[in-house]
Amino acid sequence: MASKGEEKPELVGSKQGIVSVTKAKHDQIVLVLRVVAFLATASATIVMGLNQETKTLLVGTIGTTPIRATLKAKFQHTPAFVFFVVANGLASVYNLVMLGVDVFGRKLDCKGLRLVIISILDMVIVAVVAAGASSAAFMAELGKNGNSHAKWNKICDKFESFCHQGGGALIPSFIALLLLLLISAISIITLHNQKLTSPHATTP
Amino acid sequence: MASKGEEKPELVGSKQGIVSVTKAKHDQIVLVLRVVAFLATASATIVMGLNQETKTLLVGTIGTTPIRATLKAKFQHTPAFVFFVVANGLASVYNLVMLGVDVFGRKLDCKGLRLVIISILDMVIVAVVAAGASSAAFMAELGKNGNSHAKWNKICDKFESFCHQGGGALIPSFIALLLLLLISAISIITLHNQKLTSPHATTP
Numbered sequence: 001m002a003s004k005g006e007e008k009p010e011l012v013g014s015k016q017g018i019v020s021v022t023k024a025k026h027d028q029i030v031l032v033l034r035v036v037a038f039l040a041t042a043s044a045t046i047v048m049g050l051n052q053e054t055k056t057l058l059v060g061t062i063g064t065t066p067i068r069a070t071l072k073a074k075f076q077h078t079p080a081f082v083f084f085v086v087a088n089g090l091a092s093v094y095n096l097v098m099l100g101v102d103v104f105g106r107k108l109d110c111k112g113l114r115l116v117i118i119s120i121l122d123m124v125i126v127a128v129v130a131a132g133a134s135s136a137a138f139m140a141e142l143g144k145n146g147n148s149h150a151k152w153n154k155i156c157d158k159f160e161s162f163c164h165q166g167g168g169a170l171i172p173s174f175i176a177l178l179l180l181l182l183i184s185a186i187s188i189i190t191l192h193n194q195k196l197t198s199p200h201a202t203t204p
Numbered sequence: 205m206a207s208k209g210e211e212k213p214e215l216v217g218s219k220q221g222i223v224s225v226t227k228a229k230h231d232q233i234v235l236v237l238r239v240v241a242f243l244a245t246a247s248a249t250i251v252m253g254l255n256q257e258t259k260t261l262l263v264g265t266i267g268t269t270p271i272r273a274t275l276k277a278k279f280q281h282t283p284a285f286v287f288f289v290v291a292n293g294l295a296s297v298y299n300l301v302m303l304g305v306d307v308f309g310r311k312l313d314c315k316g317l318r319l320v321i322i323s324i325l326d327m328v329i330v331a332v333v334a335a336g337a338s339s340a341a342f343m344a345e346l347g348k349n350g351n352s353h354a355k356w357n358k359i360c361d362k363f364e365s366f367c368h369q370g371g372g373a374l375i376p377s378f379i380a381l382l383l384l385l386l387i388s389a390i391s392i393i394t395l396h397n398q399k400l401t402s403p404h405a406t407t408p
Contacts, residue, residue, distance in 0.1 A: 077351065077354070120388075127331055134335035
C-alpha cells in the first residue's frame with residue numbers, strides 16, 4: 001500500500017508538472033497576444049473614429065461664377081462604420097479587462113468556471129469583431145468600386161483621404177480578428193488541458 | 205485499504221454517473237440545436253441564392269414612344285450577399301457533417317481531442333456566420349434606406365420583392381447565429397465537464 005501510495009503522487013506530480021509548464025507557456029502566449037490584439041482593436045477604433053474629410057467641390061456655374069459645395073465625409077454617415085467602431089471599441093475594453101484580470105486577478109475564480117467564462121466571452125468577441133470588420137470591409141469596397149447595378153457611384157475618387165484612413169482602420173481590425181481567433185483557440189485548448197491539473201480531476 | 209478501495213469507485217461512479225447524464229443531456233440539446241441551425245442556415249442560403257427580380261421600368265419617352273429598360277436585381281451583384289450565401293452554405297455543410305459525426309461516428313476521436321477540435325471549429329463557424337449575416341444586413345439597410353451623404357439611392361422602392369426576399373434570408377441567418385453561439389458555448393461547457401469523466405482525469 002505504501003509503494004502504491006508513493007507511486008501515485010509521483011505520476012500525478014510529473015504530469016501536473018508538464019501540464020503546469022504548458023499552461024504557464026499558454027498563459028504567456030495569450031498575454032502577449034492579448035496586448036497586441038488590444039493595440040490592434042484600439043488603433044482600429046481610433047483611426048476609424050477620427051475618420052472624416054471635408055472637401056469643396058465645384059458643382060456648377062452661374063454665368064462665370066463657380067458654384068462650390070462643401071461636402072463632408074464622416075464615418076458616422078455609414079452605419080457599418082459606426083458598428084465597426086463600437087465592435088472594435090468593445091473588443092479593446094474586453095481585452096484590457098482580461099489583461100487586468102490576468103495580471104492582477106489571477107486568483108479570481110467563480111466555482112472553477114473562470115476558464116469556461118473566458119472561453120465563451122472570447123468566442124463572443126471573435127464574433128463581434130468578425131461582424132464589425134467584414135461589414136465595414138464590404139461597405140469600403142462599395143465606396144471604392146461603387147455598384148453599377150444599383151447605380152451607386154464610388155466615392156473614393158472624391159474622398160481619397162477618407163477612404164485611405166478607412167482602409168487603415170480595417171487592416172488592424174482584421175489582424176485583431178486573427179489574434180482573437182488564436183486567443184480563443186488557445187483558451188479552448190487550455191480548458192482541455194486543465195482537466196489534467198484540476199483538483200476535481202486528480203482527487204475525485 | 206479494502207474499504208478505501210471500495211469507497212473510491214463508488215464516489216467516482218456517482219460523479220461519473222451525474223456527469224454522464226449531464227453529458228448525454230448536453231449531447232441531445234446540441235443535436236437538436238444543430239438540426240435547427242442547419243435548417244436555418246440552409247434556408248438562408250437557398251432564399252438568398254434564389255434571390256433575383258426582373259423589372260421593366262419606364263426610363264423616358266421619344267415623342268410619344270415610351271422607352272423601357274429591363275433591369276435585373278440579383279444577389280450576385282452585391283459582394284456582401286455572395287459572401288452571405290458562401291458563409292451560410294459553409295455553416296450548413298459544417299453542421300450536416302457534425303450531425304453525421306454525432307449520429308454515425310460517436311467513436312471517432314483523435315487522441316482525445318475530438319471535443320477540442322469541435323469547440324474550435326464551432327467558434328470559427330460562429331465568426332463566419334456573424335460576418336456574413338452582418339455584412340448582408342448593412343448592405344440590405346443601404347438598399348432599404350439609401351445613404352444621402354454618399355448619394356446612394358435606396359433600391360427597395362424599385363425592387364420590392366428582391367428586398368423582401370433578402371430580408372427573408374437574413375432572419376434565419378441571425379437565428380442560426382444565435383443557435384451557433386449557443387452550440388459553441390455548450391461545446392465549451394461540455395469540454396469543461398469532460399474533465400470529470402475523462403479517463404485521464406479519473407486514472408492519472
